[in-house]
Amino acid sequence: MMDKPWSNRAWFFVIPVLVVVLFSSLLPMMTVVNYSVQDTMGQNHFFWNGAAWFQNLLDPTSDMGGRFASALVRNLIFSFVVLVIEVPLGIAVAICIPRHGWKVGATLVLIALPLLIPWTVVGTIWEIFARQDIGLLGAALNGIGIHYNDTEDPTSAWATIVIMDVWHWTGMVALLSYAGLKAIPDAFYQAARIDGASRWSVFRNIELPKLQKVLVIAVLLRFMESFMIYTEPSVVTGGGPGEATSFLSLDLVKIALGQVDLGNAAAMSIVYYLITLTICWIFFTIMTQLDQRKGL
Amino acid sequence: MASITLDHIAHAYPGPPGAAKHYALKPIDHVWRQGRAYALLGPSGCGKTTLLNIISGLVIPSEGRLLFDNRDVTSLSTEKRNIAQVFQFPVIYDTMTVAENLAFPLKNRRMERASIEQRVGEIADLLDLRPVLGRRARGLTADAKQKISLGRGLVRADVSAVLFDEPLTVIDPALKWELRSKLKAVHQALDMLMIYVTHDQVEALTFADEVVVMKDGAVLQIGTPADLFERPEHSFVGYFIGSPGMNFLPASVSGSRAIVNETAFDLGLDYETPALGRRVELGFRPDYARVLATGGVPVTVLRVEDLGRRRLARVAFGSHEAVATLPPDVDIGPGDAAGLHVPPEHLHVFVDELRVLGTAERLRA
Numbered sequence: 001m002m003d004k005p006w007s008n009r010a011w012f013f014v015i016p017v018l019v020v021v022l023f024s025s026l027l028p029m030m031t032v033v034n035y036s037v038q039d040t041m042g043q044n045h046f047f048w049n050g051a052a053w054f055q056n057l058l059d060p061t062s063d064m065g066g067r068f069a070s071a072l073v074r075n076l077i078f079s080f081v082v083l084v085i086e087v088p089l090g091i092a093v094a095i096c097i098p099r100h101g102w103k104v105g106a107t108l109v110l111i112a113l114p115l116l117i118p119w120t121v122v123g124t125i126w127e128i129f130a131r132q133d134i135g136l137l138g139a140a141l142n143g144i145g146i147h148y149n150d151t152e153d154p155t156s157a158w159a160t161i162v163i164m165d166v167w168h169w170t171g172m173v174a175l176l177s178y179a180g181l182k183a184i185p186d187a188f189y190q191a192a193r194i195d196g197a198s199r200w201s202v203f204r205n206i207e208l209p210k211l212q213k214v215l216v217i218a219v220l221l222r223f224m225e226s227f228m229i230y231t232e233p234s235v236v237t238g239g240g241p242g243e244a245t246s247f248l249s250l251d252l253v254k255i256a257l258g259q260v261d262l263g264n265a266a267a268m269s270i271v272y273y274l275i276t277l278t279i280c281w282i283f284f285t286i287m288t289q290l291d292q293r294k295g296l
Numbered sequence: 297m298a299s300i301t302l303d304h305i306a307h308a309y310p311g312p313p314g315a316a317k318h319y320a321l322k323p324i325d326h327v328w329r330q331g332r333a334y335a336l337l338g339p340s341g342c343g344k345t346t347l348l349n350i351i352s353g354l355v356i357p358s359e360g361r362l363l364f365d366n367r368d369v370t371s372l373s374t375e376k377r378n379i380a381q382v383f384q385f386p387v388i389y390d391t392m393t394v395a396e397n398l399a400f401p402l403k404n405r406r407m408e409r410a411s412i413e414q415r416v417g418e419i420a421d422l423l424d425l426r427p428v429l430g431r432r433a434r435g436l437t438a439d440a441k442q443k444i445s446l447g448r449g450l451v452r453a454d455v456s457a458v459l460f461d462e463p464l465t466v467i468d469p470a471l472k473w474e475l476r477s478k479l480k481a482v483h484q485a486l487d488m489l490m491i492y493v494t495h496d497q498v499e500a501l502t503f504a505d506e507v508v509v510m511k512d513g514a515v516l517q518i519g520t521p522a523d524l525f526e527r528p529e530h531s532f533v534g535y536f537i538g539s540p541g542m543n544f545l546p547a548s549v550s551g552s553r554a555i556v557n558e559t560a561f562d563l564g565l566d567y568e569t570p571a572l573g574r575r576v577e578l579g580f581r582p583d584y585a586r587v588l589a590t591g592g593v594p595v596t597v598l599r600v601e602d603l604g605r606r607r608l609a610r611v612a613f614g615s616h617e618a619v620a621t622l623p624p625d626v627d628i629g630p631g632d633a634a635g636l637h638v639p640p641e642h643l644h645v646f647v648d649e650l651r652v653l654g655t656a657e658r659l660r661a
Contacts, residue, residue, distance in 0.1 A: 185385065185387075187383040187384070187385055187387050188387050190352075190354050190374075190381070190383065191381070191383060191387040191445070191448075193354070193373075193374045193375060194352065194374055194375075194379065194380060194381050194401075195400050195401040195404055195448060196375050196401060196404035196405055197400070197404055198404070201404070205389045205390075205391060205392065205400075206389065209389075209390040209391045210390070
């Protein structure tokens with residue numbers, strides 16, 4: 001038997017962390033949980049409402065449920081579209097970034113620029129850019145005869161938001177992929193040349209497999225951020241026209257702060273959070289499992 | 297199947313304009329003959345990998361011509377040269393099985409499926425990869441991966457040459473032996489021209505029919521392992537080959553005598569007296585020098601190293617030191633006075649690092 005001293009005093013070391021986590025995440029979240037199971041008639045007077053908010057929210061035939069479901073669908077479509085564009089585009093950009101010389105630094109800084117701009121500023125830039133009267137994009141498109149109006153036409157609004165997100169975030173995928181590509185030793189490329197591999201084959205058999213790990217991170221980050229998107233559409237379209245670009249987070253703010261409907265907003269926050277968490281977990285599991293299965 | 301001719305090949309990597317050219321590889325003329333195994337041996341940074349990459353086409357030489365048989369391939373791309381190369385670290389295609397990895401160079405060249413399968417089978421048997429053919433390459437050990445790399449190098453039957461760039465660096469010492477003898481066997485079985493780059497003399501000497509010793513971008517000597525050991529043309533070859541390397545003692549030579557520290561060594565042959573101001577050294581291998589209790593050149597024993605199989609004595613005469621073999625039956629310890637015996641045929645004279653011949657030898661040659 002090992003005669004190691006055993007002392008519960010070791011737990012004292014964990015206390016600071018527990019306190020920080022308690023005040024930074026658990027307590028704020030518990031207030032939301034608290035509101036999600038209560039109702040109020042005003043004057044700060046609350047009473048127990050059980051799971052009624054949740055039932056209402058998850059029933060698509062109800063008013064709130066329908067609103068939630070359609071916003072959720074918008075979110076899923078948005079995240080999907082954004083991932084499908086940004087991940088391949090980011091990889092393509094990364095492959096084109098020079099590997100040596102002064103051009104590397106210049107290119108990386110240029111690619112990183114959109115990432116350094118505050119989100120509200122990104123929204124404002126695109127709001128002005130898209131205007132039909134003075135905006136370069138809007139005026140130019142209408143000038144060459146393409147009907148474009150992001151405040152009236154849902155397609156224009158969606159296109160604007162998607163292109164803005166691609167503009168804003170493809171750089172991050174590109175930078176991550178570039179780091180992954182840089183880590184591939186030269187010998188792999190040389191061996192591929194000697195083996196007579198085509199450029200596509202080099203990408204398919206060397207670069208893509210070696211990028212897998214950074215792509216898991218890139219997909220996760222891009223999914224989480226795009227699924228929680230708020231600032232840019234709220235500045236550019238404000239969720240409109242109508243409800244066309246009203247994503248979950250925009251809707252949530254409307255319900256919580258606009259209508260001061262705390263019960264519905266709290267229930268929605270929790271469900272929203274759980275959905276994000278679940279999808280991330282599924283992504284992560286699938287992609288790491290894929291990684292391990294290949295090891296066999 | 298070809299011989300490869302280096303016609304005054306040299307390479308300088310582009311440097312700042314106006315600066316004196318710095319050669320990574322100084323001009324070299326050599327013919328690599330079909331069916332032979334060569335080793336490029338030298339310390340890190342001596343230009344051996346540059347030379348290898350010039351042959352494979354990964355580097356285009358700044359001067360000279362490269363001929364495969366009689367075809368000028370100097371500016372031909374790697375893919376068109378029909379060369380196989382194995383790198384220092386295993387290069388495998390992660391997502392493919394071992395069999396797919398081996399088949400890859402053949403598939404890219406649009407070989408028929410049946411012939412691919414047959415060839416992959418042959419190489420797998422040669423390298424003992426048959427049991428893992430169906431497995432993903434990624435999960436295998438480093439030496440299995442390197443065997444796959446070797447296999448991809450050997451799988452094309454029609455290559456002009458197979459080049460190896462320190463392929464055993466990542467392999468365990470015990471497996472190194474096995475893979476090295478495997479390579480030797482493969483070379484005999486396939487009758488290919490093989491060029492093997494290494495900084496490990498044991499690898500070079502056991503693998504190659506002929507060894508090219510390089511230093512600072514220049515070829516110092518090309519010869520069989522025995523040549524390099526018995527008759528090093530350059531003092532660096534003497535020092536680099538052999539363990540421990542050759543002893544070098546500053547000397548003056550006149551006639552058939554070399555004087556080191558007022559002690560005379562009999563050279564057995566007459567030498568021309570080297571011009572004044574040149575660096576003259578007497579060289580001999582520890583393997584051929586013996587320390588005995590009496591006779592020979594008087595020395596003092598400093599240390600005795602017992603290597604198990606043999607004993608080496610570090611001895612001093614005057615301000616100079618040398619290493620010599622201490623025969624098993626001789627009982628001498630540190631501090632003892634002893635005699636150093638070197639047979640005259642194993643004494644070499646080097647002038648400015650190059651070995652010079654005795655007048656009689658020169659006449660014969």
